[in-house]
Amino acid sequence: MRAPAEAEAALSIERAWQSRGVGTALLERVLLAARNRKIEHLHMLCLTENRRMQRLARKFDAQLNFQSGSVIGELKAPCPTPISVMRELVADGTDLAAAILDVRGRRIDRIRELRLE
Numbered sequence: 001m002r003a004p005a006e007a008e009a010a011l012s013i014e015r016a017w018q019s020r021g022v023g024t025a026l027l028e029r030v031l032l033a034a035r036n037r038k039i040e041h042l043h044m045l046c047l048t049e050n051r052r053m054q055r056l057a058r059k060f061d062a063q064l065n066f067q068s069g070s071v072i073g074e075l076k077a078p079c080p081t082p083i084s085v086m087r088e089l090v091a092d093g094t095d096l097a098a099a100i101l102d103v104r105g106r107r108i109d110r111i112r113e114l115r116l117e
């Protein structure tokens with residue numbers, strides 16, 4: 001019998017984007033990706049002063065272990081299902097489309113700026 005697959009999640013949210021749900025959305029996507037890749041245990045590490053990251057980990061039912069100035073969050077991902085795989089495919093496709101449209105929009109804005117100069 002093989003050992004359960006494990007991975008580490010690392011997130012860093014710029015101060016301007018904190019308290020806007022970005023960390024929650026990122027960790028949600030990381031857990032979905034881990035689940036669909038049959039990773040059973042996800043580890044997160046942060047400093048004991050990083051209360052925001054600890055709250056985020058707790059939001060996803062992480063078990064927190066305090067050890068010499070740092071906190072290790074242990075998350076367990078459920079087994080993949082056809083629906084979890086579909087959720088990831090849809091989310092990735094949506095993000096790709098949004099990125100393409102954003103780049104296109106920026107190019108159009110830049111062309112307009114150049115014409116006005």
